[in-house]
Amino acid sequence: MRRFRDSWRQVVAFGIAFLFLLPLFWMLVNSLGRIGAPPPTTFRWWPADPQWSNYRALFDLLPMLRYLRNSLLVVSIAVPLTLLTAALAGFSMAQLPDPHRRRLIYFSLAVLMIPSASVWVFRFQILRWLGLLDSLWALIIPAVAGSSPLFVLLFYWNFRRIPLAMYEAARLEGASALTTWWRVAMPMARPTTLAIIMLTFVLYWSDFVSPVLYIFDSAWYTLPVGLQILKQLDATNWPLLMAGALLMTIPVVLLFLVLQRTFLSVSSLANLFDRE
Amino acid sequence: MRRRLTYQSQLLLFLLPFVGGSLLLVVLPALATFAIAFTEYNSIQPPQWAGFANFIKLYESALVRISLRSTVLFLLTAIPLRLLGALLLALLLQSRRRFFAGYRAAVYLPTIIPEVAYAILWLWIFNPLYGPLNYLLETIGLFQVDWLSDPENAQAAIIFMSLFTIGEGFVVMLAGLQSIPRAYYEAATIDGASGWQSFWRITFPLILPWLLLLTFRDLLVSMQNTFTPSFVMTYGGPYYATTYVPLLIYELAFDFFDFGMAAAALVVTYVVLLLLILGVFNVVSGLWGTTDA
Numbered sequence: 001m002r003r004f005r006d007s008w009r010q011v012v013a014f015g016i017a018f019l020f021l022l023p024l025f026w027m028l029v030n031s032l033g034r035i036g037a038p039p040p041t042t043f044r045w046w047p048a049d050p051q052w053s054n055y056r057a058l059f060d061l062l063p064m065l066r067y068l069r070n071s072l073l074v075v076s077i078a079v080p081l082t083l084l085t086a087a088l089a090g091f092s093m094a095q096l097p098d099p100h101r102r103r104l105i106y107f108s109l110a111v112l113m114i115p116s117a118s119v120w121v122f123r124f125q126i127l128r129w130l131g132l133l134d135s136l137w138a139l140i141i142p143a144v145a146g147s148s149p150l151f152v153l154l155f156y157w158n159f160r161r162i163p164l165a166m167y168e169a170a171r172l173e174g175a176s177a178l179t180t181w182w183r184v185a186m187p188m189a190r191p192t193t194l195a196i197i198m199l200t201f202v203l204y205w206s207d208f209v210s211p212v213l214y215i216f217d218s219a220w221y222t223l224p225v226g227l228q229i230l231k232q233l234d235a236t237n238w239p240l241l242m243a244g245a246l247l248m249t250i251p252v253v254l255l256f257l258v259l260q261r262t263f264l265s266v267s268s269l270a271n272l273f274d275r276e
Numbered sequence: 277m278r279r280r281l282t283y284q285s286q287l288l289l290f291l292l293p294f295v296g297g298s299l300l301l302v303v304l305p306a307l308a309t310f311a312i313a314f315t316e317y318n319s320i321q322p323p324q325w326a327g328f329a330n331f332i333k334l335y336e337s338a339l340v341r342i343s344l345r346s347t348v349l350f351l352l353t354a355i356p357l358r359l360l361g362a363l364l365l366a367l368l369l370q371s372r373r374r375f376f377a378g379y380r381a382a383v384y385l386p387t388i389i390p391e392v393a394y395a396i397l398w399l400w401i402f403n404p405l406y407g408p409l410n411y412l413l414e415t416i417g418l419f420q421v422d423w424l425s426d427p428e429n430a431q432a433a434i435i436f437m438s439l440f441t442i443g444e445g446f447v448v449m450l451a452g453l454q455s456i457p458r459a460y461y462e463a464a465t466i467d468g469a470s471g472w473q474s475f476w477r478i479t480f481p482l483i484l485p486w487l488l489l490l491t492f493r494d495l496l497v498s499m500q501n502t503f504t505p506s507f508v509m510t511y512g513g514p515y516y517a518t519t520y521v522p523l524l525i526y527e528l529a530f531d532f533f534d535f536g537m538a539a540a541a542l543v544v545t546y547v548v549l550l551l552l553i554l555g556v557f558n559v560v561s562g563l564w565g566t567t568d569a
Contacts, residue, residue: 006373009368009373010373010375012368013368013369013373013375013376013379014375014379016365016368016369016379016382016383017378017379017382017383018382020382020383020385020386020440021382021385023386023397023398023401023440024385024386024389026397026400026401026408027393027397030400085293085294085297086294088290088291088293088294089290089291089293089294089295091287091290092287092288092290092291093291095287096284096287096288104291104295107295107298111298111302111303113492113496114302114303114306115496115499115500115545115546115549116500117499117500117503117521117522117525117542117545118305118306118309118542118546119301119302119305119306119309120305120525120526120529121305121308121309121312121525121529121535121538121539121542122304122305122306122308122309122312123301123305124319124529124530125308125319126300126301126304126305141297141301142297142301144293144297144301145293145294145296145297145298145300145301145302146293146294146297146298149294149298152294171283176283176286177283177286177287177290178286181290198388202388202390205390206388206389206390206391206392208390208391208392208503208504208507208508209503209504212507212526213526213530223390224390224391224392224393227392227393227396228392228507228508231396231399231508238400238406241396241399241400242396242397242400244393244396245390245392245393245394245396245397246393248390248392248393249389249390249393252388252389252390253385253388253389256381256384256385256388257381260381260384261377
């Protein structure tokens, strides 16, 4: 009986994983279809003559390299900056005495609860005052604030679990707060750091709303906007659309595959969310 | 002659980017929305006081009514389904069996696919002629569906595709289940409780706070996440059926440059969301709050 229940569970679990992976696989299969030919109306696991040249066509049709460069620029500044600001804020919160600390937690939770659509209208104005409108900085700027209070809280919960005596010891040896953060706190926050690297990467790499709202000069378009342009140019060119979609997805999937062990392993999950 | 800051003031300095940045980029804009809602403002000329004019315009606008109705419909259908899905998948995949770590990764994966790529992918899946979904429905002998050209089907389609991006809820549910001490289940088994009983008596009450947390977060996040699909796949159509609030605000503010009305629409949405949150809270405390004591 137990054996039967076990294999039943295995089958269902496999089926669900398959279902969740299927769309990604379709992306690949359809990106290899012949451009111009009508898509097949029957189901196929693999195209008869895969057209890998579609990926080159993508770069000929649109300035994909420029979009790619802009996206990479945004990510390569925003991710380290987020780590710095979010981790420092979390580090600080973990050591401040209680009334301050509690207020900061409430503040973070309150900011987390603000729907992002509600900041669009006036952030546009603020970015204009700061002279950041229509530049990549308009996309990067949230990283200055740690990108999301959630990341600050995750770091806070992590640093809170390190005994205060360890910080004290470093301080008594004359280390500055910055040194203590880098030498004592950060090495003990590896799973959190890796998870936040991934979440931040996805956040900025996929960001479609900010460039739509704040960028008008096509010189600063990023990949998501490029993909939308491709869709507007040729809405029925499925092979190219899928190639573009896959191109955008691959880096995220690779990063996820590298980090998922730390990100989703049950023990580190308990670590991430256990607040005591 | 370099003066060193005290440790405490260094700590306060570390908070500056986060606190200052959040105030400037999130809190100030959100508060300003309430002020702008009472003005006529196109972002070029300075705002003019307009009293309740924007709210009256909203009330009279059929589009706004459609948008609010479809947003609430979306939230009331998508959120329970998303939470149920996350919970069931977490229950199924939480164990340390062979391959299960890979299955958990597979369930999480669609959540991190870039939104535009995800929207384009589903545009293909929902394609009435070549799409695999209709092919599948036909193979099992069901009818073909005009997924994105009929208002109600388009709403259903947007809800359906949101059911595969439940990674965040899934991870939180996994952590919630993980935090329940194993000893509770062992004690229940010794007392002869069935699996079903120990779910309702142990698991469910203990993960209820997590479910509530996710409900509140999803009320805000999943509404926001309708923007890209409705922008890329349907542009609010057909017949404005998928003009959810974020797209409505985008159109009001950045197509018509009526920032005042966009802000007013936001204020109304806040009120609706607040009512929904209070509603959920009341239902939950009515069901469990009294029995807890």
